[in-house]
Amino acid sequence: MTERKLEILSIAQSLFKDNGYTATSMRDIAKAANVEPASLYSHINGKEELLDTTCFSMAEKFINGIAEVNDIYFDAAQKLKMAVDTHVGILATNLNAAIVFQRDWRHLSDDRKAAFIVLRNQYEEGMRVIVQNGIDEGLFNEVDVKFATLTLLSSLNWIVEWYDAEGRLTPAEIAENLYNFVLTGLKK
Amino acid sequence: MTERKLEILSIAQSLFKDNGYTATSMRDIAKAANVEPASLYSHINGKEELLDTTCFSMAEKFINGIAEVNDIYFDAAQKLKMAVDTHVGILATNLNAAIVFQRDWRHLSDDRKAAFIVLRNQYEEGMRVIVQNGIDEGLFNEVDVKFATLTLLSSLNWIVEWYDAEGRLTPAEIAENLYNFVLTGLKK
DNA sequence: CCTACCGATCGGTAGG
């Protein structure tokens, strides 16, 4: 990927984040990139490529992250901490792309969408393994694994809705708060 | 609101849920309603009215729900249970509208969006009050209230992504699982 | 990276 292509991708992600993929036109992207609309096509094949690259490059980061965590032989509590840390880190350092990845993958073409969902399920499965490990090791309560993992992931994913790089919490602090909350709950 | 208008609204919500507000055209809605596109305008003022009505009628349901909970003088744990129950109930019985409400409020016009955000903050504040009550009453740990409420709400909101009316869990069971999870966490 | 332009589709209106 050339530098200019990366620039255009980054500009597009910022616009997609603000207005959504569908409501962002190639003319909007061109304007933000200070070129004529037609000029974009010497760098990219079309609008969907921008969405596709965003969704799949993010999916790859998440899958590599969870694979790394599950390759290391610590107990489930430590693995969970690492997974939460990694997840929050990826979101925080790729915030625009993360929002697009979460919100607009539905607008991929049918076959690409199917491929995306496979990766998404793969990641969720990696998380479920950690929760199941925790139960097997006697560290976690005997919760409904599917349900608990979904709830955990929802907390992780919602971060993009309020995370602010200039806010009072660093990604590491967010990850720690989240980990503690998921582990011990509200009850005194 | 006439019966036919409600029908059109319901059809629109179903299409918005599948393809998003922006990617759904008036022609799509007309086709699904078995009328010509121009005929829709004898029932509604325009496309945005469909989104507006959806977002604000859902917001109203949520705000009424939390107000009702906070008006009843039980302890924070019971209030939280009621709030979770109510929230899940509203999502489950208005699933299409709930998805649109969550995903597409960003496409409201600027002033309506501002009004919407006020209502949204009002609801979040209602939830924060419950969490704060719990801490004050010595029932909950001294968590970061803002953070905990956001995490709680994320779990509640994410339900729409996987809830299935024909699935194995009823809304009441989902609410109970969620409440238990948020209260006690994973750790044994 | 530009000028010039394409066919398709958009939300919406006039008038009945």
Place this chain on the structure above:
DNA sequence: CCTACCGATCGGTAGG
């Protein structure tokens, strides 16, 4: 609820 139609905008191409 329909026919007929509007101006605007869409993603993208031809050719340089």
